Each structure stands twice: as C-alpha cells, then as structure tokens.
Amino acid sequence: MTVQSLQAEPAAVAAQPVLVRPTKSFYKRNDSFMVGAASVIVFTAVWEALWAAGFINELFFSGPSAIFARLYSGLFTRGDMLEHVWFSAQNFLSGFLIATALGIPLGILLGWYRAPRLVLDPFITAFYSTPRIVFVPLIIMWFGLGLGSKVVIVFMSAFFPILLNVMAGVRTTDDQLLGAGRAFCATQWDLFRTIVLPSSVPFIIVGLRQGLAHGLIGVVVGEFFAGSSGIGYLIGEAANSFKTDLLFACVFIVAGVGIGVSALLQQIEQHFQRWRPANN
Amino acid sequence: MTTPKLIAKDVSKVFWIEGEDKPVHALDHVSLSVGDGEFVCIVGPSGCGKTTFLNIAAGLLKHDGGSMEIAGNLSNGPGRDRAVVFQQARLLPWRTTFGNVRYGMELHRRFDEAQMDERTQRFIDLVGLNGAERRHPGELSGGMQQRVNLARALAVDPEILLMDEPFAALDAQTREFMQAELLRIWRETRKTVMFVTHQIDEAVFLADRVVVFGTKPGRFKAEFKVDFPRPRTLSLKRDPRFLALMDDIWGLIEEEAQRAGLLHAYETEARP
Numbered sequence: 131m132t133v134q135s136l137q138a139e140p141a142a143v144a145a146q147p148v149l150v151r152p153t154k155s156f157y158k159r160n161d162s163f164m165v166g167a168a169s170v171i172v173f174t175a176v177w178e179a180l181w182a183a184g185f186i187n188e189l190f191f192s193g194p195s196a197i198f199a200r201l202y203s204g205l206f207t208r209g210d211m212l213e214h215v216w217f218s219a220q221n222f223l224s225g226f227l228i229a230t231a232l233g234i235p236l237g238i239l240l241g242w243y244r245a246p247r248l249v250l251d252p253f254i255t256a257f258y259s260t261p262r263i264v265f266v267p268l269i270i271m272w273f274g275l276g277l278g279s280k281v282v283i284v285f286m287s288a289f290f291p292i293l294l295n296v297m298a299g300v301r302t303t304d305d306q307l308l309g310a311g312r313a314f315c316a317t318q319w320d321l322f323r324t325i326v327l328p329s330s331v332p333f334i335i336v337g338l339r340q341g342l343a344h345g346l347i348g349v350v351v352g353e354f355f356a357g358s359s360g361i362g363y364l365i366g367e368a369a370n371s372f373k374t375d376l377l378f379a380c381v382f383i384v385a386g387v388g389i390g391v392s393a394l395l396q397q398i399e400q401h402f403q404r405w406r407p408a409n410n
Numbered sequence: 411m412t413t414p415k416l417i418a419k420d421v422s423k424v425f426w427i428e429g430e431d432k433p434v435h436a437l438d439h440v441s442l443s444v445g446d447g448e449f450v451c452i453v454g455p456s457g458c459g460k461t462t463f464l465n466i467a468a469g470l471l472k473h474d475g476g477s478m479e480i481a482g483n484l485s486n487g488p489g490r491d492r493a494v495v496f497q498q499a500r501l502l503p504w505r506t507t508f509g510n511v512r513y514g515m516e517l518h519r520r521f522d523e524a525q526m527d528e529r530t531q532r533f534i535d536l537v538g539l540n541g542a543e544r545r546h547p548g549e550l551s552g553g554m555q556q557r558v559n560l561a562r563a564l565a566v567d568p569e570i571l572l573m574d575e576p577f578a579a580l581d582a583q584t585r586e587f588m589q590a591e592l593l594r595i596w597r598e599t600r601k602t603v604m605f606v607t608h609q610i611d612e613a614v615f616l617a618d619r620v621v622v623f624g625t626k627p628g629r630f631k632a633e634f635k636v637d638f639p640r641p642r643t644l645s646l647k648r649d650p651r652f653l654a655l656m657d658d659i660w661g662l663i664e665e666e667a668q669r670a671g672l673l674h675a676y677e678t679e680a681r682p
C-alpha cells in the first residue's frame with residue numbers, strides 16, 4: 131500500500147541527479163579579484179573627480195593623475211627616482227633574504243629542540259616585544275649612514291616575525307601524527323621531513339608575510355632617519371618641500387612592492403595547500 | 411605450537427600525576443602471551459590500562475617493571491616487527507590514500523620503491539579502497555579512513571598487529587561491517603593480532619581468546635577461549651552461545667567496575 135501511494139505522488143523533482151561536474155562561471159572563479167578591482171576603480175575615479183574639480187589642496191594632498199604622471203617621469207623620463215628605488219631595493223632584498231635564510235632554520239631548530247629554546251627565549255621575547263625602531267639610532271651609530279645600517283635594520287625588522295612564526299608552526303605539529311610516525315620507526319629526520327615541515331608551511335608563509343611588512347617599514351624608517359638616498363629619504367624630502375605628488379608616488383611604490391610580494395607568497399602557499407578540501 | 415609473537419611478563423607501569431600524592435597503577439604485573447597467528451582481544455572497564463598495555467607493546471611507552479618480548483626480541487622502543495592501528499586514523503592530511511598507505515613502508519625502509527608501489531596497491535585493494543587512491547583523508551568517510559589506517563599497518567608486513575579501539579569512533583552500522591571486513595582481511599593475511607576494545611560483542615566476534623583486564627590497579631583478570639568456528643558471519647552475534655559468553659564476560663567487567671567504585675559513581679550521577 132505504502133509503495134503504491136508513493137508511486138502515485140506526482141514527480142515534482144527530477145528522478146535522476148545531474149551527473150555533470152559543476153562548472154563555475156568566470157565570475158565565480160575570480161570573484162574576489164573582480165570585486166576588489168571594481169572597488170579600487172570606483173575609489174580612484176571619485177578621487178580623480180574631486181581632484182579635477184579642484185576640491186583637493188595640492189599642498190597637502192594630491193590626485194591620481196598627478197601622482198601617476200610623477201611616477202612615470204620619476205621612473206622612465208626624468209628617472210630621478212630610479213637611484214633611490216634601486217638603493218632601497220638593495221637594502222630591502224638583502225635584509226629580507228638574510229632574515230629568511232636565518233629565520234627559517236633557526237625557527238625550526240628552536241621549535242624542535244627544547245634546550246636552545248630555553249636559552250634563547252628571554253632574548254627573543256625581549257627583542258620581539260621592544261619596538262625595533264628604538265635600535266635604529268644605535269644601528270646607524272654602529273654601521274654608518276650607508277647601505278650597511280639599512281640592511282641591518284631591515285634584517286632586524288623582518289627576522290623576528292619569521293623566527294617566531296616558524297617556531298610556532300613547528301611547536302604546534304600534531305602530536306598524534308608524530309606518534310604515528312614514531313610507531314613506524316621514523317627517525318628524527320623522517321619526522322621533520324614528512325610531518326613537521328609540511329604542517330608548518332602555513333606558519334612559514336605567515337611569518338614571511340609579516341616579515342615582509344616589518345621589513346618594508348624598516349627600510350623606509352632607516353632611510354628616513356639618516357642618509358641621503360632611498361625611498362624613505364625621498365619621502366622625507368618630498369614632505370619637507372610640499373611635493374605631495376612625489377611623496378604619494380613613493381608611497382605607491384612601497385605599497386606596490388608589499389602587495390606584489392605578498393601575492394607571490396600567497397601563490398606559493400596555495401601551491402602547498404592544494405590538498406585542503408575546497409570550501410568556498 | 412610455534413613460539414608466541416608477544417610475551418609480556420609481569421609488566422608494570424605507574425603514572426605520577428601532578429597534584430596527586432599517590433601514583434596511578436595503570437598496570438600491575440600483567441603477564442600475557444599472544445600466539446603466532448592468534449587473534450587476542452583485550453576488554454576491561456575504562457581506565458584499566460588497555461591503551462597503556464598496547465602502547466608498551468608498540469614501544470611508544472616505557473614500562474617500569476617486567477619484560478615485553480615481541481617476535482622473540484625484548485622490546486625497547488618501536489620496531490619493524492609490529493604495526494599499530496590507531497583509534498583516530500592519524501593520516502597525513504596532505505597525502506593521498508596511496509601516499510598514506512605507502513608511508514609506513516617508507517619509514518620502515520624494508521622494501522624497494524617498486525615493491526612499495528606494488529604492495530601499496532595490493533593492500534588498498536585488500537581493504538576495499540580501490541578507486542579512492544587519489545583522495546585525501548579529508549575526502550574520505552570515517553570508515554574509509556580507518557581502512558587506510560589498517561592498510562598502512564598491514565602493508566609493512568608486521569609480525570604482530572596492534573589495534574587500539576580502531577572502530578570506536580565509527581557509527582554502529584559501519585562498525586559491524588568493519589568487524590566482518592577485518593575478519594575477512596585477517597583470514598587472507600593470517601597476521602597475529604592484539605586488539606583492544608570496549609565492546610564485548612566486538613571482542614567475542616573477532617577473537618580466538620578474550621582477555622579481561624581488571625582495574626585499580628590495572629591487571630590481568632581472566633581469559634575466555636572463543637571457539638566459534640570460522641569463517642564467522644555477523645549472524646553469529648545472535649547465537650545463544652555467543653550471548654551467553656558475552657554475559658559471562660560482562661559479569662566480570664561489572665564486578666570489576668563495582669569493586670573499583672565506577673558503577674556506584676554512575677548510579678549516583680544518574681539520580682536526579
């Protein structure tokens with residue numbers, strides 16, 4: 131009886147599920163980029179309109195077209211910004227690469243072994259919780275006004291976020307997985323290679339991104355304080371002489387580098403995290 | 411009869427717990443042996459030291475007294491002669507089914523690359539995961555994850571398989587099917603198994619011998635020979651002799667629980 135009454139029901143829904151892999155539209159696949167781009171375009175348009183209409187005082191602020199023109203001439207036609215960009219790039223890259231090259235291995239070491247962690251912990255905590263800017267005058271005193279002191283400042287700014295995140299990543303490795311590895315006779319190196327390192331990848335990337343942000347602050351602040359070249363120096367100069375278009379051009383370069391490298395790191399992270407089940 | 415694969419003699423273990431004056435006697439002079447090809451289940455009230463005993467056998471925990479011999483060698487630390495199937499599957503989330511089953515062999519370093527690939531596929535097929543080789547653990551059901559866990563342990567070709575409540579986290583239905591599956595797999599591989607469980611019906615269904623642990627201190631209390639013919643099917647669980655044996659074992663565990671104050675505590679808790 132029940133069966134019959136069920137059959138009598140009108141077929142309101144399709145009897146068979148659709149066996150086609152669902153495809154996402156171009157918009158669905160790129161929604162975060164497209165919404166973000168649209169929002170930036172609208173913002174810039176409004177800003178430019180206000181600028182063109184004369185609502186913005188040139189002495190304290192600037193407009194997109196003026197900034198872009200200054201950026202273009204500074205980098206390509208007049209080329210007066212090139213020297214400073216190059217100087218800062220050298221400072222930043224050297225400092226950041228040294229911080230990465232030392233921060234990741236040391237973070238792993240201190241995360242994995244207790245004894246060296248106990249020895250170094252007070253110093254790391256002290257350095258990390260002190261604003262690094264207080265060391266800038268001292269570093270300039272020690273390493274001079276040129277490239278050396280800037281590299282050291284970038285290094286110090288980027289090193290601690292990298293170190294601490296990598297340490298945290300190693301220390302939060304799942305004990306259950308380590309136990310499983312040990313039960314199958316894993317050596318310390320096996321555990322590190324097959325469990326600790328893969329599970330630390332997100333932490334390492336976060337460390338690098340924080341290090342990047344702090345390193346950029348470091349390079350600008352260092353050049354701002356002393357010396358006669360670099361983006362930081364140029365920002366100070368531009369502000370003192372009310373060249374707001376030049377000032378904003380510098381700000382955009384720094385922001386552009388930050389966004390670019392950060393996006394690159396995100397790509398790297400996604401490459402390592404492909405195994406995570408997609409949750410949209 | 412050939413020599414046993416596991417011989418525990420007077421194995422004892424105490425835990426000192428922060429803030430408690432007296433140590434917990436997790437195991438008190440436990441002696442037990444598991445014969446070659448035998449399937450032994452350990453049951454007992456919660457906290458009687460079953461997991462502790464299994465971890466000592468696995469070499470993951472050091473015992474304080476007595477001796478633990480695995481496949482003829484005194485155990486001190488994990489060894490290539492045994493494999494553990496954990497309660498939680500403990501799979502590497504970034505590896506596929508194939509990679510996870512292969513993982514144990516990679517760590518054991520007993521087979522060459524080609525052998526590892528061949529065995530990985532063989533044991534994936536054996537546990538019925540054919541077709542799911544390329545899925546990651548996050549894309550497997552709980553029952554499928556436990557199959558991977560089991561295949562990883564079997565693939566290293568251990569002398570003895572140590573299993574700690576491997577089906578406890580599964581729903582009742584999946585658990586029953588997995589029990590039947592385990593017996594099929596066991597028939598094909600003829601491994602020696604020591605299997606810890608809470609479920610008396612699971613123990614009686616699977617085992618050649620059921621060992622009952624007592625609690626406070628954790629110790630060997632009794633053992634029951636289970637000689638229902640094999641191959642066994644799930645319908646055995648409704649056989650009156652099966653139920654009678656379960657009753658006997660349950661009686662002992664209840665007695666232990668009462669003696670240890672566990673049952674009394676539950677009664678008073680249940681009262682409104």
Ligand SMILES: Nc1ncnc2c1ncn2[C@@H]1O[C@H](COP(=O)(O)OP(=O)(O)OP(=O)(O)O)[C@@H](O)[C@H]1O
Nearest residue numbers: 425426427434436455456457458459460461462463
């Ligand atoms: N690492 C540890 N530190 C301190 N005490 C422990 C530790 N592991 C176990 N114990 C204690 O030892 C006793 C036995 O624990 P064990 O986990 O072996 O019991 P079990 O029989 O597996 O229980 P269950 O059936 O609930 O899993 C318990 O009293 C527990 O509190």
Ligand SMILES: [Mg+2]
Nearest residue numbers: 460461462575
């Ligand atoms: Mg247990």
